[in-house]
Amino acid sequence: xxxxxxxxxxxxxxxxxxxxxxxxxxxxxxxxxxxxxxxxxxxxxxxxxxxxxxxxxxxxxxxxxxxxxxxxxxxxxxxxxxxxx
Amino acid sequence: xxxxxxxxxxxxxxxxxxxxxxxxxxxxxxxxxxxxxxxxxxxxxxxxxxxxxxxxxxxxxxxxxxxxxxxxxxxxxxxxxxxxxxxxxxxxxxxxxxxxxxxxxxxxxxxxxxxxxxxxxxxxxxxxxxxxxxxxxxxxxxxxxxxxxxxxxxxxxxxxxxxxxxxxxxxxxxxxxxxxxxxxxxxxxxxxxxxxxxxxxxxxxxxxxxxxxxxxxxxxxxxxxxxxxxxxxxxxxxxxxxxxxxxxxxxxxxxxxxxxxxxxxxxxxxxxxxxxxxxxxxxxxxxxxxxxxxxxxxxxxxxxxxxxxxxxxxxxxxxxxxxxxxxxxxxxxxxxxxxxxxxxxxxxxxxxxxxxxxxxxxxxxxxxxxxxxxxxxxxxxxxxxxxx
Numbered sequence: 001x002x003x004x005x006x007x008x009x010x011x012x013x014x015x016x017x018x019x020x021x022x023x024x025x026x027x028x029x030x031x032x033x034x035x036x037x038x039x040x041x042x043x044x045x046x047x048x049x050x051x052x053x054x055x056x057x058x059x060x061x062x063x064x065x066x067x068x069x070x071x072x073x074x075x076x077x078x079x080x081x082x083x084x085x
Numbered sequence: 086x087x088x089x090x091x092x093x094x095x096x097x098x099x100x101x102x103x104x105x106x107x108x109x110x111x112x113x114x115x116x117x118x119x120x121x122x123x124x125x126x127x128x129x130x131x132x133x134x135x136x137x138x139x140x141x142x143x144x145x146x147x148x149x150x151x152x153x154x155x156x157x158x159x160x161x162x163x164x165x166x167x168x169x170x171x172x173x174x175x176x177x178x179x180x181x182x183x184x185x186x187x188x189x190x191x192x193x194x195x196x197x198x199x200x201x202x203x204x205x206x207x208x209x210x211x212x213x214x215x216x217x218x219x220x221x222x223x224x225x226x227x228x229x230x231x232x233x234x235x236x237x238x239x240x241x242x243x244x245x246x247x248x249x250x251x252x253x254x255x256x257x258x259x260x261x262x263x264x265x266x267x268x269x270x271x272x273x274x275x276x277x278x279x280x281x282x283x284x285x286x287x288x289x290x291x292x293x294x295x296x297x298x299x300x301x302x303x304x305x306x307x308x309x310x311x312x313x314x315x316x317x318x319x320x321x322x323x324x325x326x327x328x329x330x331x332x333x334x335x336x337x338x339x340x341x342x343x344x345x346x347x348x349x350x351x352x353x354x355x356x357x358x359x360x361x362x363x364x365x366x367x368x369x370x371x372x373x374x375x376x377x378x379x380x381x382x383x384x385x386x387x388x389x390x391x392x393x394x395x396x397x398x399x400x401x402x403x404x405x406x407x408x409x410x411x412x413x414x415x416x417x418x419x420x421x422x423x424x425x426x427x428x429x430x431x432x433x434x435x436x437x438x439x440x441x442x443x444x445x446x447x448x449x450x451x452x453x454x455x456x457x458x459x460x461x462x463x464x465x466x467x468x469x470x471x472x473x
Contacts, residue, residue: 012334020157022150025129039152074129075332078357081093081100082301082333084154084187 012079014039014049015058019072019080029062029069086467087120089169089178089195091188093161095125095142099360101301102384103184103208106267108137113268113460115139122172124165124191143168155225162190169195180204180467186211186226189233196236202470205237207247212254213379214305231255238470241265241463243382244403250381263466266403267384268456271391273364283369287353289326296325296429297370297394299363299385300377302333307376307399310425312339315348317426322433327352328370330363367392371439372432378419380404387454390414390446395439397428413446 017039023030032050036043050070053059058076062069072080090111094104111121115138122141127133135142145164151157169191172178182204183192189205196203211218211226218224234240234255240262242248248262281291289295296318300306308329315327329339329352336354343352358366367373373389375398382403389396390413398404399419408414415432418424432439 009337016154017152020150020152020154022147025127038150075357077098077128078100079332079334081098082303 011049011052012083014041014046015053015072015076016080016083018053018059018070019077023071024077026062026069026071029071031067031069035070086180086464086471087176087178088114088122088180088182088467089172089201090121090123090182090184091165091169091192091195092123092125092184093158093187094184095123097131098126098128101208102267102382105269105384106206106208107184108140109268109270109456110459110463111140112138113456114463116457117460117464119464120176122176122178124168124172126161126165143172155222158187159190162188162194165191166194170198173199179471182206182467183233183237184208186229186233189229189236193232193236202238202467202473203236204239204241204466204470205233206241206243207234207251207381208243209247209379209381210250210254213250213381214303216305216379234261237261238473239263239466241466243267244406246402246406247381263462265459265462265466266407266454267382267387268454268459269384269387269391269450270456271450274368274392278365278368280369283365287326287328287355287366289328289353290324292324294322294325294371294433295366295369296327296372296374296433297367298327298329298331298374298376299367299388300331300375302329302331302335302339304335305377305379306331306333307378307419308335308339309342310376310378310399310420310422311374312342312346312348312352314422314426314429315343315346315351317422318429318433319348319351321430325351325433328355328366329353330355330358330366332356364392367394370394372397372429374425374429375399375404376417376419376425377401377404383407386414387450390443391450393443393447395432395442396446397425397432399425409445409449412442413449414442 021038022028036046060073092107114121124143127144127146133144147161149160181195184206211223215223242262242264373394373396375386380402386396396414400416401419410416415428417428
């Protein structure tokens with residue numbers, strides 16, 4: 001995938017979508033199923049991208065009573081904003 | 086005067102220059118006894134309301150989301166609009182001031198339903214950032230920018246080159262656009278730092294020189310030309326480390342470029358760092374490079390000048406207005422590796438010349454680019470639109 005003429009990894013588009021659907025703080029964090037439903041992407045693919053973004057510190061995961069919830073980190077928010085600023 | 090300033094970026098939500106600009110301007114306006122209400126977006130850890138040196142900052146909670154970025158901007162504009170309406174009931178604003186297309190919808194709506202004049206500061210344009218309109222999103226953003234400039238009573242442009250761009254791209258009458266440059270807070274550079282300790286923090290030896298880039302890692306900033314010019318600089322100066330502070334969607338591409346060229350050990354990609362770290366790093370550097378291909382103003386060059394670091398910048402847009410070649414910095418040809426390397430090598434090779442540039446640059450920043458002056462001129466614009 002490319003953005004303004006340069007290659008852009010798929011997971012950054014995914015990060016942008018995760019930010020735009022509002023998962024930007026712990027009280028707005030979302031489960032895998034919720035993310036999958038809101039951005040219309042298979043859970044397997046969502047998981048793959050989340051894992052990569054967690055590695056890069058753009059996404060954080062919390063365990064809430066055995067259920068994993070995901071949110072974009074401050075570093076991730078900055079990354080998304082840099083695309084359109 | 087009661088001012089309602091609308092921006093999607095305000096500290097601690099900082100990416101480009103808009104956040105720093107809005108903070109500096111609003112603080113200077115408040116210092117001159119104007120009542121400034123900044124309406125901006127929520128950010129993790131930042132309060133919904135705070136008073137920063139007299140500036141009332143309101144952060145909007147965005148209650149809805151949508152995967153598409155443009156749709157999301159319309160959603161947050163709607164939530165801002167609701168807050169502006171509530172605030173206006175209590176404070177009765179005199180003027181609405183927006184910054185770039187991201188808050189254009191709320192600014193335009195507020196202008197009409199509150200019957201207040203709208204002032205818009207254009208920090209950059211989509212056609213400039215993307216170097217053309219190559220996607221449906223870019224066309225949409227370009228259209229919003231045109232609409233914003235059409236609806237605003239006055240447009241503030243940060244440089245003469247930006248004014249030219251607005252006149253020609255959006256066919257605006259010249260008298261509608263007022264050029265008011267950006268400014269910076271110079272007091273943060275008035276302190277001593279331990280350069281060796283700063284270098285140690287980033288794994289740089291005391292004897293190594295730092296060539297610094299600060300900014301978003303996006304094509305308009307021209308970082309790839311700096312990375313490509315590394316071998317030409319190393320040919321003359323082996324003991325140099327290239328430090329790149331900032332993040333952006335081109336980061337992986339640039340890291341791969343440095344790695345595949347065999348210079349991974351010479352380049353440090355730091356990502357976003359805090360403001361205080363940035364100040365110390367800038368003051369510890371030997372050259373600040375601004376290799377932009379498009380730069381309506383170039384506030385980072387001003388920061389370098391104030392910090393006492395020689396600046397080597399591409400001769401584009403506002404940079405060529407801020408920097409006087411061979412007096413307050415070195416201007417090089419944009420997108421030209423040989424020229425860029427020549428500029429960096431020249432500064433690194435001659436400490437006397439470098440020091441002379443620094444002294445001239447510091448003086449110019451203090452004389453021309455103060456927030457007090459910018460606030461005074463902005464008030465003149467507000468008063469002018471309020472008379473109509």
